[in-house]
Amino acid sequence: xxxxxxxVFDEEELxxxxxxxxxxxxxxxxxxxxxxxxxFAEYIGVKYGVATMNGTAxxxxxxxxLNIEKxxxxxxxxxxxxxxxxxxxxCNAKPIFVDSHPDYWCIDPDKIEDLVSSxxxxxxxxxxxxxxxDMDPILDISKEKNLFIIEDAAEAHGTRxxxxxxxxxGEISCYSFFANKIITTGEGGMCLTDNEELYEKMKISxxxxxxxxxxxxxxxxxxxxxxxxxQAAVGVAQLKKIDKFIERKRLIANWYKKGLQELExxxxxxxxxxxxxxxxxxxxxxxxxxxxxxxxxxQFIEKLKENGIDSRPFFxxxxxxxxxxxxxxxxxxxxxISSKGINLxxxxxxxxxxxxxxxxxxxxxxxI
Ligand SMILES: Cc1ncc(COP(=O)(O)O)c(C=O)c1O
Numbered sequence: 001x002x003x004x005x006x007x008v009f010d011e012e013e014l015x016x017x018x019x020x021x022x023x024x025x026x027x028x029x030x031x032x033x034x035x036x037x038x039x040f041a042e043y044i045g046v047k048y049g050v051a052t053m054n055g056t057a058x059x060x061x062x063x064x065x066l067n068i069e070k071x072x073x074x075x076x077x078x079x080x081x082x083x084x085x086x087x088x089x090x091c092n093a094k095p096i097f098v099d100s101h102p103d104y105w106c107i108d109p110d111k112i113e114d115l116v117s118s119x120x121x122x123x124x125x126x127x128x129x130x131x132x133x134d135m136d137p138i139l140d141i142s143k144e145k146n147l148f149i150i151e152d153a154a155e156a157h158g159t160r161x162x163x164x165x166x167x168x169x170g171e172i173s174c175y176s177f178f179a180n181k182i183i184t185t186g187e188g189g190m191c192l193t194d195n196e197e198l199y200e201k202m203k204i205s206x207x208x209x210x211x212x213x214x215x216x217x218x219x220x221x222x223x224x225x226x227x228x229x230x231q232a233a234v235g236v237a238q239l240k241k242i243d244k245f246i247e248r249k250r251l252i253a254n255w256y257k258k259g260l261q262e263l264e265x266x267x268x269x270x271x272x273x274x275x276x277x278x279x280x281x282x283x284x285x286x287x288x289x290x291x292x293x294x295x296x297x298x299q300f301i302e303k304l305k306e307n308g309i310d311s312r313p314f315f316x317x318x319x320x321x322x323x324x325x326x327x328x329x330x331x332x333x334x335x336x337i338s339s340k341g342i343n344l345x346x347x348x349x350x351x352x353x354x355x356x357x358x359x360x361x362x363x364x365x366x367x368i
Pocket of ligand 1: 152154155178188
């Protein structure tokens, strides 16, 4: 089976983990955590990093630091991994779902303004599948309406918008280092911010709200969202390879694009977009199965599997899930993209002959 994603390690991850184990620093104290925070923040171009146990915790920590609470509304894309909407619910606030842009699948800035109410406090743009959101109009609306921006960059480490790194636009940006992400720490996440006050608050909240100058004195209800030194040991080594991983994913995307272009021209599939202002990292190269293919998207996934190729359907739009059903409103693009989308194998270690095999299989499935 060609897997959809695979972590890529060398000796350095192993040596760092051995070092953490040998020194006994296996929980959240130890040199790797701060090193990883510092290096990752520097890579993205933001002042401060707060490492967390996963990306979902990072989103919750960020919303909490911005005092999002009961009665507040937060605009989130309908089409995202569920953690984006759930993190808003963890604050007892209400996620308001925004439709996708049909051309690049991220939140549609033109659909935002009508959904802003007196209760709206923040927007969470998600750079979905590695493609950046159109940040300029989102920034304009956030300034005009006085809304915070928390970028969910869980799938977009190193993605650029108009040549600027995503993760540098909002008050806080959040990342995931799950095993299928561009770089991984097994489970893991991080909040980045340029704001010292938010940085301090997130650091303290992550550690049970404990006063850094007075042990076991807790000024407010915090969380245990800390990253371990073992995780960070892996992260420090992974970060050194991030540019190579991105370069390779972009090359793989290019192979897919060239090989599948004729199917797109004939209207059978949609290709993973990259708009002129975007530099995507193609976290997972994806295609849309159009209606004129003789088989459904789910049958397509089955056929790929029969041929030893792993793939994933796109996320369901949040508003169709049981806990968010009642929020549903005209979200047609998200529904359409979600129902057609497939993520294809995009591990940086894949070779050209494997991508050629996947392309050939796709052509056979479509039967041209
Ligand atoms: C867009 C998005 N946001 C948040 C998360 C949550 O990250 P984690 O799985 O590390 O909790 C993910 C993870 O896959 C994601 O894709």
